Amino acid sequence: MASREIAGVTVEFDDDNFMADHTAWNEAIAAELANEEGIETLTDRHIEIVQYFRNEFESIGTAPSIRKLNKSGVVPTKELYQLFPGGPAKKAARIAGLKKPQGCV
Amino acid sequence: MTDQTPEPIKKVSIICAKGGLDEVYPALIMANGARMEGMEASIFFTFFGLNAIMKKMVKNLKVATVGNPSLNLAMPMMKMPVTMPFPTIMGAIPGVSNLATWMMKNEMENLDIPEVDEFLEMISDSGGHIYACKLAMDMFKLEKDDLVDSVEAVLTVGEFYEKSAGASIIFI
Known part of the structure; x- marks a missing residue:
């Protein structure tokens, strides 16, 4: 656990460097986290997906799988990998202020 | 003594030589998992593993009970x-x-x-590579047309090794 300042507020991060409390999240924080993940600008499309991650997390307690994102028509797998290059499920969850996803697929 | 952290794995090449459902899934899961971690990944289907990428068989893989x-x-x-x-x-x-x-x-x-066909597509969409072994294709008299669309190419062993430069190779 470590706290640091991000987007003008103090935010707590867990040992995996994911936000400890997803309710402390806002879009400004998301933009900073995206920068840390190598995503320069968070587009509306990024935000849309990140919001879906948050809604899913709030309703089922876990981030959605890549398969679900594809099947439910939220974002095709190809596009997801383009938007969040190098580990989309983990990156999107981190930018969404959620815990590190636990699934293997 | 050095206490440097080991280099993270950047690339995996998985060889799937068996075609039982329980033998194909590990290859698919490992390849997909690698892509999810941002690693390059490919699967080379050879010998009975070709079952997993044949249009006629992809939905009919079985668990051997004998x-x-x-x-x-x-x-x-x-x-x-x-x-x-x-x-x-x-x-x-x-x-x-x-x-x-x-x-x-x-x-x-x-x-x-x-399921296997959807999984192959998912890996291919994620930027993973699905290859078939030329020798095994010749042995079983198969053509590229017999294979599902997510198969990127039919490769010789040499070509497979070439594409695997710098990769960790996993045999399943």
Whole structure:
């Protein structure tokens, strides 16, 4: 656990460097986290997906799988990998202020 | 003594040489998992592994119930102890392999793991590479047209090694 300042507020991060409390999240924080993940600008499309991650997390307690994102028509797998290059499920969850996803697929 | 952290794996090349459902899934899961971690990944299907990428077979892969000493792991599903071997004679009864296959598919679906054809597509869409072995294709008299669309290319062993430069190779 470590706290640091991000987007003008103090935010707590867990040992995996994911936000400890997803309710402390806002879009400004998301933009900073995206920068840390190598995503320069968070587009509306990024935000849309990140919001879906948050809604899913709030309703089922876990981030959605890549398969679900594809099947439910939220974002095709190809596009997801383009938007969040190098580990989309983990990156999107981190930018969404959620815990590190636990699934293997 | 150096205490440098080891280099993270950047690339994996998986060889899948067997075509049972329980033998194909590990290759798919490992390749997909690698892509999810941002690693490059490819699967080279060879010998009986070709079953997994054949249009006619991709939906028909089975769990072998004869000569499969590890099936004891399925015993708890039948309310039996896990240490109990799956009776070979039972495995030979028509329909038992289908049942075991159905059970495995069911469990996989519960874990949000797609069926083989969908999984291959998912890996291909994620930027992973699906290859078929030329030698094995020749041996079984198969053409590229017999293979599902997610197969990127038919490669010789040499070409496969070339594409695997810098990769960790996993044989399944």
